[in-house]
Amino acid sequence: MSARFGARLLNENLSLNVSKNVDFLGWYKQLVTKSELIDDYNLPGFYILRPWAFSIWESVQKYMGERFQEIGVKNISLPLFAPFMDKLEERYEDLFLNTYFLTHAGKDPIKHSIAIRPTSESLVYSDFGRWCKSWRDLPFRINHWSNALRCIENPIPLIYSREFLLQEGYSGFANREESIDEVYKMLDIYNNIYSDLFAIPVLKGRRSEKGKLKGSDFSTSIQIIEPNNGIGIQAASSTHLGQNFSKKFSIYFDNPKNPGEKEYIWLTRYTLSIRSIGALVMTFGDDFGLILPPKLAPIQVVIIPVGLDNCRNEKDKFNLIKNIKLINEKLKESGLRAEMDIRKELKGVPIQLEIGLENLISRQISLNVRFYNEKCILCLDNLASELKVLLKKIQSDMLKM
């Protein structure tokens, strides 16, 4: 690979006008919008997730879905409205002030105001007991992919917004040992998704007494430390609820060894949210835009025709475009996520191929690697396999950053 080529990027494509080093939050807010991850919305603190962000979230869902399936976690869907927050007073003491309440259906006022879920905990606990009656049902594992709403101050898109997408998993066990195992098993899954997909090294561990989820036995979490400024972001958590909530919500099974004896179920809760994408942007983004790890990038390789204006005649032009289309098709057939002709450094596509007539003759392709900010040359005839090697290298180099 050739030498660094940062200068090219700097001059050509600078559409962010705030620097990461100067105003971190200003830079971040500008980047997530300009890179077309999200769009602002008519209500402050709410955002639209555009295809570029949602596609990354779908990769997260797919990865987690496979891990969940391996260990028997089953997905459910829960109502948006929560009429019984009062049963979780410890937990909701803080949340109450941030909760949206509903009062009207059409023109008619609703008798008792209804909460819009700030979390799905209360919804799950109130039904867990009906689904789990016998020791034969244990362990019992369910998960909910959903949106939750909190009317928080000073929202930050993706990181801390008023509506956010998340996964909330709940498991129940016959004894304490198994439920503690589950807490750490889920923490490992979160650790792996960050190192494997996001290419972000994380800190994992038990939180302090003060930092634990209220009403729980203990909480563990994944922390991402932003290399730029040392800010820590909680990127996922896995909590041992113990028997506190099962006692409150009457979630028990009959002890098979001692018929008639109630055993309260040991519960855990584990959650990862769309904040993970915000943390990704903060970790790798620079003043030119996003940098996405190859495994998560919706487009891995973008191909740009160059020198179209210099083509001597229409036949040359036609020939160039035709050949680029063929190259694009070949890359796609080999399983790479490739696209033609969108020049967007900002959006964080890992590899940008530039192809002109001379490249077709010399059979050598010039490419920019977003993460290295470097140009290099690959052989056209073996392009797909060389690109695959390069994408793997980028993925692992990002983790080492």
Place this chain on the structure above:
Amino acid sequence: MSARFGARLLNENLSLNVSKNVDFLGWYKQLVTKSELIDDYNLPGFYILRPWAFSIWESVQKYMGERFQEIGVKNISLPLFAPFMDKLEERYEDLFLNTYFLTHAGKDPIKHSIAIRPTSESLVYSDFGRWCKSWRDLPFRINHWSNALRCIENPIPLIYSREFLLQEGYSGFANREESIDEVYKMLDIYNNIYSDLFAIPVLKGRRSEKGKLKGSDFSTSIQIIEPNNGIGIQAASSTHLGQNFSKKFSIYFDNPKNPGEKEYIWLTRYTLSIRSIGALVMTFGDDFGLILPPKLAPIQVVIIPVGLDNCRNEKDKFNLIKNIKLINEKLKESGLRAEMDIRKELKGVPIQLEIGLENLISRQISLNVRFYNEKCILCLDNLASELKVLLKKIQSDMLKM
């Protein structure tokens, strides 16, 4: 295959106490709960989708997701709150009375009451214009998998509930011909998902002037006619919005042939909801429970150990269980969704294998096919491939019903 064997089912496993022929709606409501598709919730008209239903919905999402990807539809995520329903007065005139409104965040009243989306139309239209500025962006296709809420009277689970899951797709085109093509292309996709996955033959066609979506040019829809009682259910719709909404929301592009000239974008909308699962239950369910088509069934084959009590000694018992586990593993390895030991006719598993010691010796397995209500015999040594053939046959026979 041997003769019909309905009598066995009738005596053994009748836990529904309402007959489909006597009280269709009573039967339906009992079935969706007892088959563990859904669970009732503390708020009337709201339901929890349990893993059995949600897994079917995930198959629908996967199938539609693949079709969408083929034609370039991209997924997005939109906020739950809609502050600008007034711009769609024609469309929302009916919906208004069924819309939930929000008035409080924590203890503080909200100045202008905010609607909870009864559909995502207004959310999409208000942003479409910003995303689609040039003819180069066309055709433009986005889709939203979400929940929507309507405070309707007389809710029916899955078919007509107060909160429901759905997919809403929106496409934009430079001219009328292409947008009309799109309407019928989507209608065909819906037709195919019903015949291919659900094994339900449908009627498709243009709706009457009165039946079309308000404010649109014309609507087409998929109708399922329940064989039992001739009731028709709208199972999906694809609508030509024309330029009505694009004029209202200023969604246009600059005509490349006539610079400075505004061309309003031609819009379409297509939607399919969780109601599809309700229609499936109504179409195939019987007095014994659900009947699920093999392609949609979360479990395709359930294996039941029989004669455990008759085993002569512990060694025989151990041997039987061990062998059944091996058979189960083999089926799973060959790609079948198989499970051991849950005896649930109600839940609609297509094939139920019964295995006892004699079967291990004779190498012949007895099985019940849920759709035929028939027993038949297969050879143990070639089980996976014979089951695959049988599942295919069930899927196509269900469509012919």
